[in-house]
Amino acid sequence: MKFVRLGEVGAEQPAVIVEDAAGAERYYSLLALTSDIDGAFLAADGVARTSAALKTGSLPELDGAAELRVGAPVARPGAVICIGMNYAAHAAESGAAPPEIPVVFLKPSNTVVGPNDAAPIPPSSAKYDWEVELGIVIGKTASYLPSVEAAREYVAGFVAANDLSEREYQLPGAAGQWTKGKSLPASTPLGPWLVPAADVVEGNLRLRTWINDELRQDSTTADLIFDVATVVHHLSQYMLLEPGDVILTGTPEGVALSGRFPYIQPGDVVEVEIEGLGRQRQEFFRAGTASTTAGASA
Known part of the structure; x- marks a missing residue:
């Protein structure tokens, strides 16, 4: 299903x-x-x-x-919780050591849009970046879970996501704040599908990103530093996880931040795909300073 x-x-x-x-x-x-x-x-x-x-x-x-147009497979989540630096190779290309505990940050739920909606680049952005990520959808209220094993029961299913990030805002520079770099309108395309947890073997899924048909990211979830159950258990010790919440588990190597590739430009087409969870396609445009973001959805 x-x-x-x-x-x-x-x-x-x-x-x-x-x-x-x-x-x-x-x-x-x-x-x-x-x-x-x-x-x-x-x-x-x-x-x-x-x-x-x-x-x-x-x-x-x-x-x-x-x-018909495909919207985000989960109606506007109560929370979008993200794990940073969760692939060792991505940490290395970012100039950071692999974390010993999960790095956690939040994105506003109003950033969630459909998988193929037109994608705005912020008006002043020069370093807009892609990040294919496995998304966990919570199915039951979770708080202070007793074990990693118990955490598996709280996962309803999985989605593909693109955690679009403005690096100049996120990292030391003009702003240098993760929240600013991760909160931009339409910066969390989800979908196309929510696949039930029972139908997914999440430990070795292939994740890929293409920019204008050129492969940029190609990895598997076997390289996650903290796996799905570990992430859910860890987060439950610090916050209340509610049904419909989405957890983005981090991105593998191959982003523009590595310095190997240019950042997203107007007219670029970004496609991300996770094995068994479907493929997204975003066409990017430069947002106007007073425009309303096209394609935003619950």
């Missing part, structure tokens, strides 16, 4: 994609079960209820669904 939200910004409808016996994808509406794919749906055992409904044939098929 692949959970997806389809339709125009602010009017997305929940759906699930499954393959039929011939391998063709079929889209089914979830409106009989929920008004949206959000924390309340996940906390109410939405994944299992969807599976049961599919088995009984009680979900109507969505005609023309493949032609």
Whole structure:
């Protein structure tokens, strides 16, 4: 199963994609079960209820669904929590030692957009960077979890993400603050799908990024310093994790910050893909100083 939200910004409808016996994808509406794919749906055992409904044939098929805009697969999360420097090779290319404990920061949830929405480069940005990342979606309220093993039960599923980052704002320079560099409008494309945890072997997924069809990042989650369960357990010791929250687990080597590649420019096309979780495509443009960000979504 692949959970997806389809339709125009602010009017997305929940759906699930499954393959039929011939391998063709079929889209089914979830409106009989929920008004949206959000924390309340996940906390109410939405994944299992969807599976049961599919088995009984009680979900109507969505005609023309493949032609609709794809929104972020989770309606505006309560929190977007990020792990920095979680691949040793990326830490090295950033000039940092691999961390001994997870590096944690937050992104505003209003940065979340659909996977293929037009992508604004901030008006004064000179160092806008890409970061393909495995995203964890929380399915149950988690606080002070007793063990790493217990943490696995709190993961509803996984998404692909692009953690767009303005390095001049983030690192020492004109601003030099992580929050400023990570909070820009439309800087967290998610999706296209939310895939249930039971359907994903997250320990060795291939992650890739292309800039104008040229491969920049190519790694696997086997190189994570802190794996999924460790991250969820660690975060639960410091904050309340709620259903629908998204945790971005860090990016592998191959970003522009390495000095090996130019930063994103207007007209560039960035594509990120995670094995089994789908592919994104963003076309970048220079945002005007008084414009409203195009494509922003819940």
